[in-house]
């Protein structure tokens with residue numbers, strides 16, 4: 158374990174009119190964090206602290222209900238596309254030891270909300286809307302950090318219907334086993350996350366696991382595979398995992414996503430225009446999502462069978478062979 162920690166960024170310049178120097182300083186730190194770590198955390202992000210605490214509190218109450226009660230809010234028929242909305246528990250054979258409640262944007266026909274605790278739905282919908290706004294802001298900051306034409310990412314990724322949010326509960330570790338969520342990279346564009354005070358999130362950096370200790374009011378931001386591919390590896394989609402602790406752990410993750418019919422490939426700004434070879438072949442986002450889902454529903458026996466974004470990677474070796 159190392160003493161390194163992911164950078165923390167104060168987003169207040171983006172909420173104060175005219176603070177151009179402040180904004181530039183933030184962009185500088187975020188750009189470096191995305192290249193170095195693929196992770197950073199934000200404060201003064203405009204998501205109210207009492208709302209963050211309330212959602213964790215209600216989530217804790219919900220997950221304490223008996224299994225039969227929670228199972229009433231499982232995904233409805235046909236709602237498993239592209240992901241199962243409502244209450245879900247990892248299958249027994251999965252190495253991941255958690256249960257979760259998944260929702261698409263408020264108003265989506267796929268959503269299944271628990272009736273209890275009574276305020277849960279309203280609070281989830283409220284925080285979802287805050288995250289969706291934060292997604293637009295962070296996307297525009299990444300757009301500038303990458304030097305893309307104004308609004309490029311916003312126009313490329315204009316349809317918000319596939320964004321989703323997950324309230325998670327990790328079970329306490331056992332004497333012999335502490336995996337909560339196996340190491341993985343996020344497949345989407347940008348992820349936001351906050352956790353209760355139990356801890357356990359870790360990010361892989363230069364072969365070492367860096368803990369991301371919980372800090373009240375702080376939101377963790379990480380870059381997903383889509384941004385890594387578009388930027389041709391300029392920004393990293395880092396490997397992370399959750400290690401279970403002695404007590405149950407609760408977190409809330411929001412996935413600023415991409416719609417299924419989008420084509421994803423390294424942009425010319427990071428390839429042709431700078432004389433760099435593309436590191437990935439292009440793919441339809443839907444195809445990648447389906448391959449990742451298969452990882453979840455049919456956990457492979459061997460780690461090398463798990464599909465990562467490297468599935469689309471163009472190896473330098475292969476290129477040289479092709480050129481000859």
Ligand SMILES: O=C(O)CCC(=O)C(=O)O
Pocket residue numbers: 323325338343350352358397398399408409410
């Ligand atoms: O619960 C956490 O801290 C991490 C969740 C996560 O990485 C994910 O759902 O992709």
Ligand SMILES: [Fe+2]
Pocket residue numbers: 341342343397
């Ligand atoms: Fe993740």
